[in-house]
Amino acid sequence: MRTRFILLILLFIIAFGCDIAFGSVNLSLADVWATLTGHGNDNIYREIILNHRLPKALTAILTGTALSVAGVLMQTLFRNPLAGPDVLGVTSGASLGVALLTLGTTTLPWLLIAGWGQVLAAVLGAVGVLLLIVIVSVKVPQTVSLLIIGMMFGNFAGAIVSILQSTSNPDTLKLFISWTFGSLSAVSWNYMAIMAPIVLIGTVMAFILQKKLNVLLLGEKYAAGLGVSVLHTRLWIILATALLAGTSTAFTGPIAFIGVTIPHISRGIFHSSNHKTIIPASILCGSVIMLICDLVSQMPGSQGTLPINSVTALFGAPIIIWIIARNGGMGK
Template structure:
């Protein structure tokens, strides 16, 4: 099969039957390949559904899981951790080696949580969704600017390790970390399914939704919390992974020719997971130990998809004006 270490179907059979001869292959399968595939599925499903909910909530085709500035918050957390720690060790070791994977996860989670709380506080006070969208983008820009300032004053090694983190990676998530991520993403997806009825009403606009009996403020707050949790947690473990959240809901709507969330939520889960797995296989294309960053692959794949959606569907351009 694919990858830097080749599996044959017989190898796979032997590993699954617990044969002693294939101990190394078993290690690769159970400790590397399977967690990675599972992470890919979680990331694809979680980011796609988050993007779908944001697009519906803001009635904006360009909305995605990161519009609320959550990934920038996560980046800020990681940047502070890496670059600040390298200052104290005088650049002897690069930050990433010093703080380890859990440290980065915690830093990213803390940064995402910070922006998320700000956005939630704002959305409890502000009446219209567009303002929330703009404020989220502003939070993101501010966090991004702080990251730039940090980079400017940091040594090249730390900047390099930070850049590597921003490439995104679904590898290296351990089973114990998956023990947190799996229930979280499943709970998030379940909550999205529970919200499908009001989300459908949101398609008609906030006023129409309210006239149909939707408690607009409460649903909006729930969606913001839900998206923040999903993207915050996923970003913390894998780094920001671009385009999936924007492109997949469009793909799902195009393929299934409906906007009904009862169909589009499961469709986005399916397409998102598949897409991430395919993109991960594509990262293995350069042989000889080199692996492409997954963020480049999703973006290289995602950009043409978004362009194709716009070109093949002239009405999309006017479709969200109210």
């Protein structure tokens, strides 16, 4: 197990270096190292690396971490291998917030609609759905019912977004569609100062919940018999997931596949369901996959850029199919 973690860490370092070095302007690893350590003298390289590629690579790590850990939490809470960070409707709520801002308003200045405006709208949308889910989770003891209600919240938000899209003008519709593609390059250092601490808080909460998550794998009745407060544990899981998935969606847009697939990749690599292993493994795997997807989306040596959401989906479908076929089914 230790060897596998070491190999994952080495792969993470390689992916991180390549993501910074390669792009529309290819740089040598020596130039990257010199710039990162403060020994580089080329101002153009410094601008490319320090103000564009480094924050983008860090955003890929934060996004991979947030979505992967959120996926682990949701699959454990609902004991459903297809559960992801969007099952509670938090991602849909964030999308609805951005849609209401970009598609539902035509009189606001452009600067308020783009940038921080989108981030704040996504946060408010995610928080709104979170509050509804928390209220419902107190009233509804069945986890399956909570899953269905979360899906209904997502469908309701999606319906409103579709209505707004059908009635919006082409300019605002293009802005919203661009946001739904997902982007890692939109997170500047100013955004990073807010995104990173929130993702860190959500991740720490997941680590604190490790033992209770392991007990939940045995069933809610068994967990209650061992003295675990299922209701309180569920609320903390929902809060941690909302922080992770909501923050990631707010800053990078909705990114598919990562939250559902990475936990299975981690379990397949380590052949374990122990959250003391799976959570750190998912952090590493999610970060590596996001860095690789970002590298592919840049099409090194080209001026074009692919939507990160499309790249993660293209990577995700074959991987999840391979894992299912290799293990003879989900959860093995």
